[in-house]
Amino acid sequence: MAPKVKRIAGGALRIVLSRTLPAEIDRATWLFTRHRPSPKHCPCCGTTTKFRIFGLPPRLDAECPKCHSMERHRLQRLYLDENPSLIEGKDVLHFAPESFARLYISERALSYIGGDLNPAPGDVFVNIEAMHFPDDSFDLVICNHVLEHVDDKKALAELRRVLRPSGTLLLMFPIIEGWATTYENPDVLTPQARLAHFGQEDHVRYFGADVRDRIRTAGFRLAEFTAEEPLVCKFGLLRGEKLFVCGGAL
Ligand SMILES: [Zn+2]
Incomplete structure (x- = not known):
């Protein structure tokens, strides 16, 4: 291909790809990588299909194209499916609930509150x-x-206060397991700096392995549900991702 034609074609391709986010990231990655997805099963909506690539940097098999669940949502759903007594007949508070998780849990709980600083319709304002x-x-x-x-x-401290002694807190957050210590930096204040340091414009830290001490210090017992095989390949999970299961009674 002549250099001029190649430049024009490349420019046009970049424009097309830049205007087709996020689902169409699949196409970009399909063009530029050798990844060819195999079908996965989504426990959130019951669909078996090829999952989409999502995120920056792109994660393979990340998003269910039907219900838009991500790896972490599917990990949590698998845990709840194994432990239905956590929900059935119980009073539940759910921060920033995704629609598919809200429906599943609220139908089984005795009472259900979806809470957020910027609540969606039907949810309530809650400052954590x-x-x-x-x-x-x-x-x-x-x-x-x-x-x-x-x-x-x-x-x-607030989560511990509102949770009954027999209750359970399910926690997930970005964690760098290779770091012994959580990274916080009071000099990192702008959205751009936070993106660079903490991975997102409105994040204020990257937890390290010592997050477990923070959780226990707040008064919780701690167990972990980890994304391992064969679940990773079957459900499109993030290898090693953790659901922290925190008990209210010490
Ligand atoms: Zn799904």
Whole structure:
């Protein structure tokens, strides 16, 4: 191909790809990599199909094209399917709920509150650092990808306060397991700097392995549900991803 034609074709391709996010990232990656997905099963919607590539950097087999669940949603759903007693007949608080998870849990719970700083229709305003709920209000609290945005010490204390002693807190967050210590930096303030340091414009830390000490210090017992084979290949999970299962009673 002549150099001029090649430049024009490359430019046109970049324009097309830049205007086709996020689902069409699949096409870009399909063009530039050798990845050819095999069908996975989504426990959130029951579909078996080829999952989409998603994220920057792109993650293979990340998104269910039907319900838009990600790896972490499917890991949590697998755990809840194995432990239905956590939900059935229980009072549940769910932070920033995804629609498919809200429906599944709210249909089985005794009571269900979806909470967020910017609540979706049907949810309520909840500041995780200073909640308006009385002590011992909930049997199950689900808090996924929230702690990296907030004062985690305040949030964990509040989560412990509103959880009944027999209750369970399910936590997920970005964690760098190879780091012994959580990375926080008071000089990193701008969205651009936070993106560079913490992976997203509104994150304020990257947890390290010592997050377990933070959770225990807040008064929780701790167990971990880890994405391992054969579940990873079957359900399109992120290898080694953790669901932290925190018990309220010490
Ligand atoms: Zn799905």
